[in-house]
Amino acid sequence: MVEADLQDPATPEHLISSAWDAGDLRALVLAHCESVDSSVLTTTVESWDRHYAVNVRANWLLIQHFARIADENPDNIKSVVALTSDHTAHNLPYGSSKGALDRLVIAAGVELGERGFRCNLINPGPIDTGWMPAGLPEQLREETPAGRLGTPQDTANLISFLLSPRGQWINAQLLKSDGGFGA
Numbered sequence: 222m223v224e225a226d227l228q229d230p231a232t233p234e235h236l237i238s239s240a241w242d243a244g245d246l247r248a249l250v251l252a253h254c255e256s257v258d259s260s261v262l263t264t265t266v267e268s269w270d271r272h273y274a275v276n277v278r279a280n281w282l283l284i285q286h287f288a289r290i291a292d293e294n295p296d297n298i299k300s301v302v303a304l305t306s307d308h309t310a311h312n313l314p315y316g317s318s319k320g321a322l323d324r325l326v327i328a329a330g331v332e333l334g335e336r337g338f339r340c341n342l343i344n345p346g347p348i349d350t351g352w353m354p355a356g357l358p359e360q361l362r363e364e365t366p367a368g369r370l371g372t373p374q375d376t377a378n379l380i381s382f383l384l385s386p387r388g389q390w391i392n393a394q395l396l397k398s399d400g401g402f403g404a
Contacts, residue, residue, distance in 0.1 A: 255315070344395060
């Protein structure tokens with residue numbers, strides 16, 4: 222474990238170098254985020270900047286450093302999987318920064334694909350991790366055709382597939398794994 226502040230632009234290089242030194246680095250799973258509810262009228266410049274520093278810039282620098290130290294052999298698959306969201310209203314800096322993350326990861330998949338990189342995003346929809354206020358889980362279950370909230374294991378299963386040889390043909394995609402919530 223490495224404690225790190227993702228607002229610091231030096232942190233991503235330190236994290237990738239630490240992982241590289243620990244062994245054979247072949248994948249990044251980008252599951253971190255900054256998320257503070259605010260709207261068009263209540264978001265501060267400091268909050269906006271913090272969201273973009275953590276949710277966009279840190280991910281760009283993590284991918285960039287990984288690509289710089291990884292081999293260029295296209296037969297050696299290197300994977301990037303990032304978790305994203307469709308959230309927009311009343312969580313403006315989070316939602317807009319996740320939109321930027323989407324474009325960043327898709328661009329990385331295209332630009333680094335010939336070097337063996339497979340870069341994808343997963344939008345897991347509502348996942349029951351215990352963060353939801355009372356009443357919201359029931360409401361989201363009713364809005365989900367699968368009739369339940371997602372679990373962390375549901376997302377982990379898709380990540381495992383994307384990181385496996387079976388998932389190597391999937392690149393530069395935003396995959397929804399939300400039980401039909403977004404349909």
